[in-house]
Amino acid sequence: MKANLEDIARAAGVSKMTVSRVLRGGSGFSDDTRTRVMQVAERLGYIPNRLAAAFGAEQASTLVGMCVPRLTSGLFGHVLDGVDRALTRLGFQLMIGANNHATDEEEAWVRQLVSWRPAGVILSGRTHSPGTVDLLRKTALPVVEIWDLTTSPIDMAVGFSHHDCGAEMGLHLIRRGRRRAGFVGALARADVMGAARLDGFRAALAQAGHPLADAEVLNDAPGFYAGYYGMETLLSRRGDLDAVYFHNDEMAIGGLAFCQARGLRVPEDIGIAGWGGMEAASILPRRLTTTLVPTTAIGKAAAEALVARLTGAAVPEVTVVPTRLVPGETV
Secondary structure, three states: OOOOHHHHHHHHOOOHHHHHHHHOOOOOOOHHHHHHHHHHHHHOOOOOOHHHHHHOOOOOOOEEEEEEOOOOOHHHHHHHHHHHHHHHHOOOEEEEEEOOOOHHHHHHHHHHHHOOOOOEEEEEOOOOOHHHHHHHHHHOOOEEEEEEOOOOOOOEEEEEOHHHHHHHHHHHHHHOOOOOEEEEEOOOOOOHHHHHHHHHHHHHHHHOOOOOOEEEEOOOOOOHHHHHHHHHHHHHHOOOOOEEEEOOHHHHHHHHHHHHHOOOOOOOOOEEEOOEOOHHHHHOOOOOEEEEOOHHHHHHHHHHHHHHHHOOOOOOOEEEOOOEEEOOOOO
């Protein structure tokens, strides 16, 4: 239950007008009164309503906030498009933020967002700070966690398992006869979803009796060049690898470019696999082995789940949007 000015006034033993003046930084009251009101507001978890401040009254918000890892991510661009199209059709507007894979930045963004009294919130991933979770539960806003599926969401979850994506690709490489697989990733110590794919890949290989031979996980953002020099670094240590799984398709394309520059034949000399089903992979001479992620469908499903919750309709707590492994011609 959201605390309002009347709740604070009653608990602090002052008038609603006094509470309003204190919270707005006004004057005409004692320091003791200010301290008492501020302490009660904090204890009750009061969040100022900026819409009310701007328009002079409580408004039925049509604003939905969405926080993504990076605004430069091609995959999340399609997710955002799916969310925005669905929300616009349903009469809502989207506010976008980025957390740079940092839970503290996400918390700061959420605190700013809820002061505008949004209709709901969409967050990427399943890992959030305790402060974020506590704040969202106190505000009682509809929340959809997307992308990396959790079976115990704050409110609702829409997505798929990154761990399972990695495991599925590991099994595919084993079935294709690959026995010395490596991995090239990015955003070390930041991207927990990329790490989950690596964990799944590693587990599947180990279970098949052919453990991961080596991995190069860069601190840089994923991209074509990161894939190129990540592949170069990895093969300089382990020149006998027969397959490499990449953080995403862009990095896999960079790895393919390195192989071409060094005269390595793909897939004859070494297999290459990516993840994401990115558009850039569609113009390659050979179809990239990858995992197709239904980005737009995830965004659409998340937006529709949130609006359904607002209208009182029954909504599943967890919605699985399955990915699909595309065998391709590079493994």
